[in-house]
Amino acid sequence: MNLFLSKEDLIRWLDALLRQRVLVAPVRVQGLILLQPVSKVAEVTLDFGNTTLSPKGWFLPPMETLFSVQSNDGQQKLVPTTIEKDAVIFGLRPCDARGIALIDRPLLREPSDALYRERRARTSLIGLSCRQAQPECFCTSMGSAPNDPSHVDILLTEIDNGYILQVITEKGRALLSESFAEYKGTLPKPPEPGAVPTKEVVPAVKKLFDDPYWERLADRCLHCNICAYVCPTCYCFDVRDYSDKGSVERIRGWDSCQSPGFSRIAGGYNPRVTKGARLRQRFAHKLLYFPERFKDVACVGCGRCVRSCPVNIDIREVLRDLQQLEVKSGS
Amino acid sequence: MGLENPFVPYLATLKSVVELTPDIKLLKVELLDPAVRAGFDYKPGQFALLSAFGQGEAPFGIVSLPQHRDGLEFAVRRIGTVTAAIHELEPGDILGVRGPFGNHFPLEDYVGKNIVIIGGGIGMAPLRPVINQILEHRNDYGKLLIINGARTPQDLVFAPEFQAWMEAPRTKLELTVDRGDEQWRGRVALVPNVVKEVAPSPDNAIAITCGPPIMIRYTLAVLKELGFRDSQIITTLEAKMKCGLGKCARCNVGDKYICQDGPVFTFEQISQFLEQP
Numbered sequence: 033m034n035l036f037l038s039k040e041d042l043i044r045w046l047d048a049l050l051r052q053r054v055l056v057a058p059v060r061v062q063g064l065i066l067l068q069p070v071s072k073v074a075e076v077t078l079d080f081g082n083t084t085l086s087p088k089g090w091f092l093p094p095m096e097t098l099f100s101v102q103s104n105d106g107q108q109k110l111v112p113t114t115i116e117k118d119a120v121i122f123g124l125r126p127c128d129a130r131g132i133a134l135i136d137r138p139l140l141r142e143p144s145d146a147l148y149r150e151r152r153a154r155t156s157l158i159g160l161s162c163r164q165a166q167p168e169c170f171c172t173s174m175g176s177a178p179n180d181p182s183h184v185d186i187l188l189t190e191i192d193n194g195y196i197l198q199v200i201t202e203k204g205r206a207l208l209s210e211s212f213a214e215y216k217g218t219l220p221k222p223p224e225p226g227a228v229p230t231k232e233v234v235p236a237v238k239k240l241f242d243d244p245y246w247e248r249l250a251d252r253c254l255h256c257n258i259c260a261y262v263c264p265t266c267y268c269f270d271v272r273d274y275s276d277k278g279s280v281e282r283i284r285g286w287d288s289c290q291s292p293g294f295s296r297i298a299g300g301y302n303p304r305v306t307k308g309a310r311l312r313q314r315f316a317h318k319l320l321y322f323p324e325r326f327k328d329v330a331c332v333g334c335g336r337c338v339r340s341c342p343v344n345i346d347i348r349e350v351l352r353d354l355q356q357l358e359v360k361s362g363s
Numbered sequence: 364m365g366l367e368n369p370f371v372p373y374l375a376t377l378k379s380v381v382e383l384t385p386d387i388k389l390l391k392v393e394l395l396d397p398a399v400r401a402g403f404d405y406k407p408g409q410f411a412l413l414s415a416f417g418q419g420e421a422p423f424g425i426v427s428l429p430q431h432r433d434g435l436e437f438a439v440r441r442i443g444t445v446t447a448a449i450h451e452l453e454p455g456d457i458l459g460v461r462g463p464f465g466n467h468f469p470l471e472d473y474v475g476k477n478i479v480i481i482g483g484g485i486g487m488a489p490l491r492p493v494i495n496q497i498l499e500h501r502n503d504y505g506k507l508l509i510i511n512g513a514r515t516p517q518d519l520v521f522a523p524e525f526q527a528w529m530e531a532p533r534t535k536l537e538l539t540v541d542r543g544d545e546q547w548r549g550r551v552a553l554v555p556n557v558v559k560e561v562a563p564s565p566d567n568a569i570a571i572t573c574g575p576p577i578m579i580r581y582t583l584a585v586l587k588e589l590g591f592r593d594s595q596i597i598t599t600l601e602a603k604m605k606c607g608l609g610k611c612a613r614c615n616v617g618d619k620y621i622c623q624d625g626p627v628f629t630f631e632q633i634s635q636f637l638e639q640p
Contacts, residue, residue, distance in 0.1 A: 273420075
């Protein structure tokens with residue numbers, strides 16, 4: 033049964049949620065749309081294409097303490113970070129919810145990543161269907177859709193006078209504290225994002241692995257890492273120790289395979305010295321290695337890397353290039 | 364939370380340190396918690412991540428044998444930030460251990476075979492437990508040939524054990540250095556050339572090699588000339604690692620995660636990697 037929420041209902045409901053748990057929602061900050069905890073509903077913006085950064089950072093923060101080392105009377109003790117609070121993310125897009133479901137596969141596989149697992153368990157997801165596709169969007173080519181309910185607990189779809197609310201999971205049902213009116217109408221037709229070749233290019237990556245294409249493509253790459261930073265499915269991380277005034281913490285932070293030192297081992301040997309090899313790693317991991325291990329391509333078609341890349345390296349073009357190169361090389 | 368976090372190491376104490384070479388130390392560490400100690404089972408070829416708290420964590424092969432139940436041994440070459448910090452530790456100091464991780468040398472599959480061990484420099488570290496395991500079960504295996512090279516005589520890592528290796532039945536130890544010194548009476552030759560000269564037979568044999576990439580490359584060529592097939596040649600790969608759990612993706616080479624699919628591979632497997640490690 034679908035429910036109907038007026039705009040006032042939505043505000044009242046969010047306000048009720050905010051009193052029970054951390055409410056993470058889209059906020060306009062200096063021209064960016066960021067998902068962040070809010071202290072009042074008025075901070076929330078509903079007028080956005082997609083958030084500037086994906087919601088992955090709520091579960092796998094850009095930087096976090098894994099544990100701290102405490103010393104008492106010469107005895108050392110390791111104190112792991114714990115997750116104490118329940119949260120709800122409001123307003124994430126269906127493509128980004130799929131991104132979380134994808135990185136669940138490596139991170140929740142046993143032995144599971146404890147902090148990620150706890151945040152996942154304690155966070156509910158309220159998705160917001162897209163009314164419009166952005167020019168860089170291609171979610172429907174990547175197994176999602178502007179109104180895909182698959183990976184959220186509740187999905188809201190905006191209509192002219194309010195929102196249609198679909199309860200997807202039990203976790204979602206638990207978020208409804210008051211009863212809303214039933215919505216008897218039909219759901220609006222979703223927008224149509226662009227299309228790119230996807231699954232069919234997987235064999236091409238393998239076949240064209242040693243093709244000069246990658247070096248040519250990477251020639252203009254600045255290895256600025258923005259693609260990994262904004263990507264909802266890039267989950268590579270670095271682990272380092274930080275010590276200051278006698279306190280020691282082990283920190284985990286986002287990393288990117290585009291950094292020259294990403295694979296360099298002590299002593300200097302680096303199996304991936306060229307920019308081409310590194311850029312190939314980005315695409316091969318998403319289009320080939322991830323599907324081999326975890327079934328699906330590790331891209332959700334959110335278009336953030338396309339929007340963000342300062343030198344216009346465009347995954348949609350890469351997918352088309354690979355398809356054409358494969359045809360040319362004969363299969 | 365109260366749930367086990369696989370990023371939190373076991374605490375251990377450094378029991379003893381032996382200076383094996385000017386830049387390699389043998390560390391014996393003992394896990395503090397007796398229950399953890401009792402449950403820490405591993406096989407030759409597996410590795411653990413050692414923490415020097417405040418400096419970080421890095422992966423090292425476990426060079427002791429599990430049945431000895433006398434602490435975990437690691438041969439650590441001072442080469443970066445973490446290893447420098449580990450070298451600073453003194454007996455009694457606390458460090459962290461996570462593991463054991465990875466696959467192992469499938470010695471159970473090599474029963475009855477002749478074994479050729481070819482190691483260069485710190486590459487001997489993961490081969491040491493293989494040698495010692497074979498020597499402890501000497502009758503299970505055929506001939507054992509060990510070819511061990513280093514830059515100089517001082518850099519031969521497990522010198523204190525050479526006597527025992529040489530005296531073991533059906534075992535031959537060939538030592539070689541790139542540059543000799545006044546006392547050195549042995550070979551001055553590169554490892555691949557020694558392999559060529561000693562020319563072990565590929566019949567019913569397994570070659571296990573570890574060392575610098577350049578040594579591996581030429582050794583591989585020599586072994587193939589001698590008739591070894593890729594499936595008979597085994598190595599253990601070194602890779603940047605941050606988690607050991609198949610998550611951080613640092614050690615991802617081609618479609619393999621060295622920390623979980625490896626670090627031990629046959630060259631038959633490696634030749635099929637999309638990307639060369």
